[in-house]
Structures are given as C-alpha cells and as structure tokens.
Amino acid sequence: MKNIKEDEKLSVLNHSCAHLLAQAVKHLYPEAKFWVGPVVEDGFYYDIDLGDKSITEEDLPLIEKEMKKISKDGKRIVRHELSKEEALDMFKDDPYKIDLISRMDENDTVISCYTQGDFTDLCRGPHVDTVKEIKYFKLLKFSGAYWKGDAKNKMLQRIYGVCFETEEELNEHLAFLEEAKERDHRKIGKEQELFCTNDLVGPGMPLWLPNGATIKRVLERYIQDKEISLGYDHVYTPAIGTVNLYKTSGHWDHYKENMFPVMKMDDEELVLRPMNCPHHMLVYKNSMHSYKDLPIRIGELAHDYRYEASGAVCGLERVRCMCMNDAHIFVTPEQIEKEFSNVVELILSVYKDFDINDYSFRLSLRDPEDKEKYFPDDDMWNMAEDKLRKVLNDLKIDYHEDIGEAAFYGPKLDVQVKSAIGHEFTLSTCQLDFLLPKRFELTYVDSDGSKKTPVVIHRAITSTSERFVSYLIERYKGAFPLWLSPLQVNIIPVNNEYHLEYANCIKKELESHNIRVSVDDREEKLGYKMRESVIKKTPYTLILGDKEKDTNTISYRLRGTESTENITIEDFINRLENEVKEKTIF
Ligand code: TSB
Numbered sequence: 001m002k003n004i005k006e007d008e009k010l011s012v013l014n015h016s017c018a019h020l021l022a023q024a025v026k027h028l029y030p031e032a033k034f035w036v037g038p039v040v041e042d043g044f045y046y047d048i049d050l051g052d053k054s055i056t057e058e059d060l061p062l063i064e065k066e067m068k069k070i071s072k073d074g075k076r077i078v079r080h081e082l083s084k085e086e087a088l089d090m091f092k093d094d095p096y097k098i099d100l101i102s103r104m105d106e107n108d109t110v111i112s113c114y115t116q117g118d119f120t121d122l123c124r125g126p127h128v129d130t131v132k133e134i135k136y137f138k139l140l141k142f143s144g145a146y147w148k149g150d151a152k153n154k155m156l157q158r159i160y161g162v163c164f165e166t167e168e169e170l171n172e173h174l175a176f177l178e179e180a181k182e183r184d185h186r187k188i189g190k191e192q193e194l195f196c197t198n199d200l201v202g203p204g205m206p207l208w209l210p211n212g213a214t215i216k217r218v219l220e221r222y223i224q225d226k227e228i229s230l231g232y233d234h235v236y237t238p239a240i241g242t243v244n245l246y247k248t249s250g251h252w253d254h255y256k257e258n259m260f261p262v263m264k265m266d267d268e269e270l271v272l273r274p275m276n277c278p279h280h281m282l283v284y285k286n287s288m289h290s291y292k293d294l295p296i297r298i299g300e301l302a303h304d305y306r307y308e309a310s311g312a313v314c315g316l317e318r319v320r321c322m323c324m325n326d327a328h329i330f331v332t333p334e335q336i337e338k339e340f341s342n343v344v345e346l347i348l349s350v351y352k353d354f355d356i357n358d359y360s361f362r363l364s365l366r367d368p369e370d371k372e373k374y375f376p377d378d379d380m381w382n383m384a385e386d387k388l389r390k391v392l393n394d395l396k397i398d399y400h401e402d403i404g405e406a407a408f409y410g411p412k413l414d415v416q417v418k419s420a421i422g423h424e425f426t427l428s429t430c431q432l433d434f435l436l437p438k439r440f441e442l443t444y445v446d447s448d449g450s451k452k453t454p455v456v457i458h459r460a461i462t463s464t465s466e467r468f469v470s471y472l473i474e475r476y477k478g479a480f481p482l483w484l485s486p487l488q489v490n491i492i493p494v495n496n497e498y499h500l501e502y503a504n505c506i507k508k509e510l511e512s513h514n515i516r517v518s519v520d521d522r523e524e525k526l527g528y529k530m531r532e533s534v535i536k537k538t539p540y541t542l543i544l545g546d547k548e549k550d551t552n553t554i555s556y557r558l559r560g561t562e563s564t565e566n567i568t569i570e571d572f573i574n575r576l577e578n579e580v581k582e583k584t585i586f
C-alpha cells in the first residue's frame with residue numbers, strides 16, 4: 001500500500017480533499033465547526049463538531065455527492081496570509097480555530113487561510129490550484145474522536161477518506177482495502193472463533209477461544225520441540241519480579257514507560273515483567289559454568305506484560321499480555337558469530353515451514369546521539385554492530401539498517417513484516433547484549449582458569465504466540481494448512497438415520513491417530529452442511545453414505561476443490577499423517 005503522507009503530490013491532493021470534505025459538510029450541516037484535517041498514511045481525515053447531530057452510514061454518500069458537485073464547479077483555491085489579529089477576528093465565532101490561532105506565534109509562523117468558493121479554512125497549505133483537480137476520492141469510514149484526543153473533551157465526528165490522481169489508482173486502492181478487510185485477522189478471528197476481546201478484561205488482552213488455543217498449542221509445541229532438538233533447555237519463571245530486579249537489569253531506567261505500574265505489597269515492590277531476560281540471567285547465575293558448557297541456551301514460552309497505548313493495541317498483533325517464544329543464549333565472545341548465525345538459520349527454517357516469504361531483515365542500530373536510551377560505550381556498540389553485519393554478510397542476507405531501533409542493551413536483527421492493513425511490525429528478533437551479563441555479574445571459568453563475562457543473545461523466533469498467530473491468520477487468509485488447522489476433518493453423514501453410526505466410528509478411528517475431527521449431525525440438508533464446511537475453511541470434508549458404509553471407505557473433499565475422492569480409511573489416515581509431518585501448504 002502506498003504511504004500517502006510520504007508522497008508529496010498525493011499528500012497535497014489529499015489535504016485539499018480534506019478541505020473539499022469540510023466544504024461539503026458545511027453545505028449540508030451549516031452549524032458544523034471544524035477542528036483539524038490532516039493527511040495520514042492511508043489518506044486523510046477531518047474532525048468535525050456537528051453540534052448535536054452525528055454522522056450515520058447513509059450520510060457518507062450524500063457528503064461525497066456534494067463534494068463531487070463542488071469539484072465540478074471548479075472554483076480556484078486561493079491563499080491569503082493574515083496577521084494574528086486578523087485571523088482571530090476572521091474566525092471569532094469558531095472556538096476550535098481560535099484555539100489553534102491563539103497558540104500560534106506570529107513571529108515564526110505565517111498564518112494563512114485558503115478560500116474555495118464560499119468556504120474558507122485556516123491552513124498552512126499548500127493546496128492544489130482548483131477544486132477541479134480533486135476528482136478521484138472516496139469517503140471510507142467515520143468514527144468518534146475526542147477533541148485533542150482527551151476523553152474529558154467533547155466527542156467530535158471523524159470522517160476518513162482517500163484521494164488519488166487517477167481513477168485506476170483509486171480503484172486499485174479500494175480493491176486493496178477490500179482484500180485487507182477480508183484478510184484482517186480480527187475479522188477472521190471472529191468468524192472462526194479463534195479469539196475474542198471483552199471490555200471487562202481490558203484492551204490488548206485477548207481471550208484465546210478453543211480454536212485459536214489449538215493453533216497456539218500446535219505452534220508452541222512445534223517451536224519448543226525444534227529448540228529441544230537444537231540443544232535448548234527450557235525453564236519456567238514467574239511473570240512477576242521485584243522492582244530491584246528491573247533496576248539491576250536497567251529496564252527500570254530504560255523501559256519503565258512500557259511497564260505496568262508497581263504493586264506495593266507489605267514491604268515489597270513488585271512489577272509484572274515486560275521481558276524475561278532478568279529472570280533468565282538469574283537462572284544462569286544459579287550455577288557455576290565452565291567455557292566448556294557454553295553456549296547455554298535457556299528458553300521459555302514466557303508470559304510478559306507491556307503497557308502498550310490503548311490506541312496502539314490491535315487484535316492479537318499488538319497486545320498488552322503475551323506469550324513470548326523467548327530464549328537467552330549465553331556464549332563466549334568467540335562463539336557470538338556462530339551462534340548468531342545459527343539463530344538466523346533457525347528463523348529461515350521456521351519461515352520455510354510456515355511458508356512465510358514476504359519479509360525483510362532490519363539491522364537495528366543505536367542512535368549515537370541518544371545518550372539517554374543507549375549506554376555510552378562506543379567501542380562496545382561498534383564492535384557489536386560490526387559483528388552482526390559480518391554474520392549477515394557471511395550468510396549473504398540482504399538487510400537494511402535503521403538507526404535508533406536498537407534495544408537499550410544492544411543492536412538487533414529484526415525480521416519486519418506487514419499486516420493485511422499495512423502495519424509494519426517485527427516478527428522474529430535476534431539481539432546481541434554485552435550489558436546485562438555485566439549488570440548481573442555473570443561469569444564462566446575460561447580455559448586458563450580465569451573468570452570471564454559471557455555475552456548474551458536474546459532471541460524470539462516465533463515472536464509472541466499472539467503476534468505470530470495474527471500474522472499466520474492473515475498469511476493464510478484463514479485457510480490454515482492441515483497441521484495447524486483447529487479442525488482438520490469435518491464428517492457429514494448423508495443421512496443421520498443410516499450413516500451417523502458409521503460417521504462416529506470413522507471419527508473415533510481418526511481421533512486415535514490424533515486427528516482433530518468433528519461430525520456434523522445437525523438435521524440440516526447435505527448441501528447446506530457442505531457449504532458451511534467450505535466457508536469454515538475446513539481442510540477435509542468427509543461425506544459418508546451407503547457406498548462408503550458398504551465398502552468400508554470414505555469419500556473426501558479437499559478444501560478448494562470441487563471433486564470428491566473415495567479411498568480406504570487407512571489410505572486417508574496415511575495421507576493426513578504425511579501432510580501433518582510435511583506441513584504441506586495447500
Ligand atoms: C527476545 N528481551 C527480548 C527477548 O529476549 C525482547 O523482549 N525483545 S522484544 O522486545 O523485541 O520482543 C520480542 C518480540 O515480541 C518482538 O520481536 C515482537 O515480535 C513481539 N512483541 C513485542 N511487543 C509485542 C506486543 N505488544 N504484542 C505482541 N507481540 C509483541
């Protein structure tokens with residue numbers, strides 16, 4: 001999706017379209033007053049006070065129609081500059097504009113307004129020359145928005161829209177939005193009963209429903225088994241710790257704004273953990289280590305709590321409570337490159353299994369100017385960043401560098417992906433850390449008998465289960481491969497009276513092979529049940545009637561196909577077991 005804000009020409013056009021919207025609204029609702037109408041990544045919006053009126057679904061086409069009419073009239077858009085006094089006088093009946101003007105400093109801002117026909121708006125500009133140029137636009141949605149984003153203020157009406165230079169571009173964008181809507185994990189999550197949210201629990205704290213929980217469980221078992229085969233040791237540690245733990249690690253100074261506030265208990269001060277590193281440092285510290293024991297890979301499917309802004313939380317993608325596929329790998333300085341490279345290889349192999357292809361590697365570096373976030377040890381940072389570059393170059397991996405994205409404790413390699421609705425976020429991450437082992441005074445005994453400080457690699461391959469599943473839902477558009485699908489086989493008896501017993505018998509047989517299966521024994525028509533099975537994106541639908549019962553076979557329909565195949569139950573089980581093992585994508 002194009003970032004409209006970053007394209008200068010489109011940005012001007014969209015801003016002009018916001019004015020056109022305001023003018024049309026003023027025609028239809030003469031009492032309307034306007035707050036701000038900025039351009040955003042995916043178009044523009046305008047926040048409007050309609051007095052005691054509010055926008056409804058039917059209003060958007062009417063406003064659009066009025067916008068088209070004004071555009072056809074083709075008035076010029078004319079800029080005037082004015083003094084603060086003139087501006088205050090001109091907008092004296094408009095408390096919103098007075099609020100904006102009052103805060104302007106005449107000495108360093110030129111106050112200007114733009115007039116098109118009968119409508120004038122306070123605006124910095126620039127704009128297109130005539131309203132005629134604003135032709136290919138669409139109003140997309142509306143919502144309530146508190147004035148200045150403060151819940152204590154009045155709720156204004158926010159109308160969103162988008163504008164392009166050509167009809168094709170607009171149509172292409174609308175088709176993209178339609179596809180994004182269909183793919184959106186929040187929509188599919190609801191339809192397939194994967195997860196839900198409830199205001200009583202709070203924003204950013206989704207509830208995994210049984211179907212979603214199955215996907216989560218399969219994912220977590222998969223990654224844990226893989227890690228065990230690669231020499232990881234898994235632990236369980238509490239999701240809570242003392243403030244002192246986080247003071248020791250440095251999170252208290254560098255990560256506090258992402259943490260839930262302190263809980264005071266008797267003489268203790270406790271916090272919910274935002275990260276697991278401090279706990280894992282202490283697991284390492286619990287015993288003595290020789291250089292021969294390293295690398296030590298401590299893994300945990302660990303629960304973390306982060307205070308994400310309520311406006312930023314989104315379905316399963318950005319949450320406040322999460323289950324992280326975390327591990328901290330303790331290495332000698334000589335082992336850094338090999339172990340980091342192993343982690344990158346692991347990421348690539350996991351992505352192959354899930355058929356994840358659309359991603360980029362971001363080398364997240366510190367901002368040397370940001371002395372507050374990053375501890376001041378230039379040599380350490382340069383060395384750590386160079387090591388990561390070397391690993392990537394040796395592995396011949398394309399990447400881009402981003403300054404200021406490093407963790408406070410060290411540089412990171414992040415795998416960046418985009419959600420259906422165009423949010424960019426990090427899926428996997430692998431981070432190098434020379435700081436925390438020092439702060440926790442961790443040691444190992446080196447070959448010469450001296451005590452040395454290990455280096456730590458922090459890594460999350462399948463991210464958090466929340467984020468990874470949100471990505472998978474959108475990646476597969478809800479059509480999960482067999483091994484991940486909550487329901488793998490749906491059995492429909494042609495006639496309950498004659499075939500239900502056989503259906504239940506097949507169900508039992510499949511269950512004994514760990515296949516997730518259900519029998520649809522509702523008194524509905526066969527065609528209806530088949531259609532529903534397709535809508536639910538069940539990988540295999542079995543239709544069992546006389547033929548199947550008499551020959552002790554099954555007939556199946558594979559998701560996405562129209563034909564039915566008849567095979568023996570043994571062959572069917574072999575087929576499924578093979579697909580689960582191979583993680584076949586279809
Ligand atoms: C990898 N200490 C490291 C850990 O050892 C750490 O916590 N890194 S992190 O902050 O980058 O988080 C790891 C991963 O969790 C991120 O790459 C991202 O994929 C996922 N994640 C982070 N915040 C959220 C969130 N609010 N909701 C869902 N997933 C998140």
Ligand code: ZN
Pocket residue numbers: 275276277328458459
């Ligand atoms: Zn960590």
